[in-house]
Amino acid sequence: MAKRSVSILTRLLTNPSSPFTAPTRSITYMPRPGDGAPRTVTLIPGDGIGPLVTGAVEQVFEAMHAPVHFERYEVRGHMRKVPEEVMESVKRNKVCLKGGLATPVGGGVSSLNMQLRKELDIFASLVNCINVPGLVTRHENVDIVVIRENTEGEYAGLEHEVVPGVVESLKVITKYCSERIARYAFEYAYLNNRKKVTAVHKANIMKLADGLFLESCREVAKAYPGITYNEIIVDNCCMQLVAKPEQFDVMVTPNLYGNLIANTAAGIAGGTGVMPGGNVGAEHAIFEQGASAGNVGNDKIVEQKKANPMALLLSSAMMLKHLQFPTFADRLEIAVKQVIQEGKWRTKDLGGDCTTQEVVDAVIKALD
């Protein structure tokens, strides 16, 4: 306990005033004529807390007069497949914002999230797990970006019952998918001035499958000599994450490990309620709450309307940058971070007790 209060004190003493009270503008962006034309984005509210948090984004965008027009489609997790019209809308608009879709356990329905990703070939999932100023957590100096392969691996969905009582599931790893996710990870690191990429694997046991993944990562690493590359076994990785998270920078993983690592890293940095993220492919992008835990919420949160909209708001800021509206993205990001730092309006997962609407109102007020 003493250790934590010392670190809180140091932070308070070195940061006498919030950097947000006197904003200094950075060098301006120069748009091309016509860049202000509104873009259409497909909106899928989803299940559980999904409608609440996407509603929050809509309200904030409205308040900002953001040049984004939402095309809303109802998709529920228990549907057999994603409706044709929704797919067409996403293919047309190229960008989608969605809330969580609950995938029923054990039922005969395949995951709609996976369907969307496979059909639109959205192969990279990105979560930025970073300590948010003002939110005190057990771990400091966390700034990890988890880049996860999104289409194959353990989630290929190829299962069958061999004989009654014996079931097989196939994990598929291909050179093509491993190479492109590795390339995306290194390119991301290069574009964002990140110094290290770590590949997470279990190749000591799954020698061929994860071995192929590692081979692909190593080949791509050669093309980026300025970026440090190392490898870590997934169980050791989890242990290191809870002990010394500052050693990780960008992490590239196959599907399943990526899921676990993203949620663990999000948890140590403050919870999945505030971590932004998105999924991107060569042509389409879907933005949603970064890490998947809790993106549908439970009945109590839905009833009391106390879902945390921060993660989706920050992801929508990422979306605004993707749509090339960087100024709106900056305003939104600053407002959200200010509200978190002030600490007055926080939902239950951050230690407060506010409703979603109260948080949204606070963010709207904080916009410039």
Next chain:
Amino acid sequence: MAAFLARRLLGTPTSSSSALISASRAFSSSTTPIKATLFPGDGIGPEIAESVKQVFTAADVAIDWDEHYVSTEVDPRTNSFLTRESLQSVLDNKVGLKGPMATPIGKGHRSLNLTLRKELNLYANVRPCYSLPGYKTRYDDVDLITIRENTEGEYSGLEHQVVKGVVESIKIITRKASMRVAEYAFLYAKTHGRKKVSAIHKANIMRKTDGLFLQCCDEVAEKYPEIEYEKVVIDNCCMMLVKNPTLFDVLVMPNLYGDIISDLCAGLVGGLGLTPSCNIGEDGIALAEAVHGSAPDIAGKNLANPTALLLSGVMMLRHLKLNKQAEQIHSAIINTIAEGKYRTADLGGTSTTTEFTKAICDHL
């Protein structure tokens, strides 16, 4: 904190449920010593094994150690460096303690852990993780047990290249193995007075495989209505574990998730150097082991930390129903570490292995 310590020290239940795991064993009275196999292992193994022997003698534990070493040649009967005699010894004694073993690199033989697992049919790996009072980590109140299915799942080793650049790896889940580990998990929860069992899965994506695992857990849960049972998706579990580990009590999982989660939990309490573990096999076989490495760089220098092996030894004693002595040794270890005067280098102290061991013996 006092309440927490009290619970740990006094919390072990009496053997009211006697028809248990090793019903066929004849438990020793204080006169006939129990035979147990000891694999000191490599590197720091022999030193920490010596430590365990000293502490057990000081606590009057009537155990006759049957020591076996990993040989330098491959035994053709077992296709590994572990001889047929060593394995037979564990099968006969039904209980064993294993130190860290470094698997020699090379082909033509099975890995040591794989040999043990297959020959002894070790189906469940039990790892209790609790915060050690006195050894500060970021988490103070961890108190959970991870029970991991150890024979199948993603680690079946069945992989092949379909065509160049496409590899398949097969994950197998069977009703038999899942029922076995689920039964053990609930039995363990009941005999150790734990209130809740959580089954960890990803059945929303892997519907048939993890679905079968969950089904088996559901069936066993119905037989234990007094124990709370919940099902948690693995990503929620990871997040909840790092945010609030007190939400969990006993966790039961298939092989891969178990591997990752048990190491994550070990990280919460201070690392593999402090974590005990026990492998359970058919017919009541129990092989307790220290899961850390053999640390060849500090081997022979009297610097090693014997805590993991000692705590595993305590687990072994509990399995043998020698609860009184198990508690004695356990509290001695906890108190020594809590006191802070005698700690080995990895815990931030300057004591040698022998000093630390002596301090524990004094605390008995």
